[in-house]
Amino acid sequence: MNPNRTRRLTLAAAAAVVLSFTGAACSDDGGGGSGDGDKKITVGIKFDQPGIGLKTPDGKYTGFDVAVATYVAKQLGYKPSDIVWKEAKSADRETLxxxxDVDFIAxxxxxxxxxxxxxDFAGPYLLAHQDVLIRANDNSITKPSDLNNKKLCSVTGSTSAQNVKTKLxxxxxxxxxxxxxxxxTGLENGVIDALTTDDSILAGYAAQPEFKGKFKLxxxxxxxxNYGIGVQKGSELKAKINxxxxxxxxxxxWQKAVDENFGPAGYKNEPAPKIGVVVQ
Structure with a gap:
């Protein structure tokens, strides 16, 4: 065989190998951040917390954490259509x-x-506080000690309710x-006097149209x-998200997202926290 022809064939084969690797890299759907439509980013959120992270019956995603995550993803190079939302229940977050299974969690x-x-955590991006939600016309609960002899509700296994019970x-x-x-439902019907958890979560519920004017914080x-965005240990995403x-x-x-998601409940939010400063 002609030596020159052999060399041309070898170069052509090498070029084909390079192209195949390039193609594989472009089709990778991992968290690289090109936002060119070929890549996706997977984000963990709550699916069942109105005002925070909620998957609506028509398959949309709403809430403050969704707004924050969408903004962050955009800065990383991803369009909203590039985001794959994954439910991140409280007990599953570290494992995810x-x-x-996810690139980051909000x-x-x-x-x-x-x-x-x-x-690792980027942020914090919101400073929330444990609070109570009461009926709008209830003036008998003005401080934590007023909860004595009141029916206080929280979800099973909640540390919030135990905190009130043991300390306050x-x-x-x-x-x-x-x-x-x-x-x-119990609070609305008068079976319960107060509901306790993070004020941001309470505000998210109270801001829903069906509860307008019924409750107050x-x-x-x-x-x-201190709400942070969770990433893998050592991930370079931390600095980019910050x-x-x-x-x-x-x-x-940020303030626009706060007002849209919590505003209807009269939520008096803290100023945006300083990155890396966790308030004890």
Whole structure:
């Protein structure tokens, strides 16, 4: 065979190999951030918390965490259509990150030492507080100790209710239901006097159209909950997400998301937290 022809064939084969690798890289749907339609980013959120993270019956996703995650994804190079939303239940969040099932999680995810042993956090992007939700016309509960001898509701296994019971109002009559919606029904019907969890979650429920004007927040600030965006340990995404969060605050998008999702409940939000500063 002609040596020159052999060389041309070898070069052609090598070019084909390079092209095949290039093609494989372009079709990768991992979190690279090109936003060119070929790539996707998987984000964990709550599916059942109105105002925070909610999957609606028509398959849409709404809430403050959804707004934050969408903004962050855009800064990473992804269009809204590139986002794959995945439910991140409280008990599953660390596992989802450790297994690589999601790229990041924005799901009312409070930063604490126990979680920091397993995952990293960007943020915080919201400072929430444990609070109570009461009926709008109830003026008998103006401070935490007023919960003594009142029927206090939270979800089964909640640390929020135990915190009230052990530290603030030992005589509170604790009622534990399967979900917040059941507590809200009880509160609306007068079977329950107060519902306790993070004020952001309470505001999200109270802001729903069907509850407009029925409930109010106590404003008690019984704990500090620093919401962060969870990423894998050592992930380079942490720094990129922090930059995106800073931009979101600076251009007004953060406050707009707060007002749209919590405003109808009269939620008096804290100013946007400083990145890397966890309030104890």
């Amino acid at each position: 990150l450790q297994r690589g 799901a009312s995810y409070s930063i604490n030492d126990k979680r920091l042993q397993k995952v 109002a030992p005589q509170a009559q604790l009622q534990e239901y399967g979900g917040y919606s059941e507590c809200l 106590g404003g008690f600030k019984m704990s500090n909950e 930059a995106a969060l800073q931009k979101m605050v600076a251009d007004g998008s």
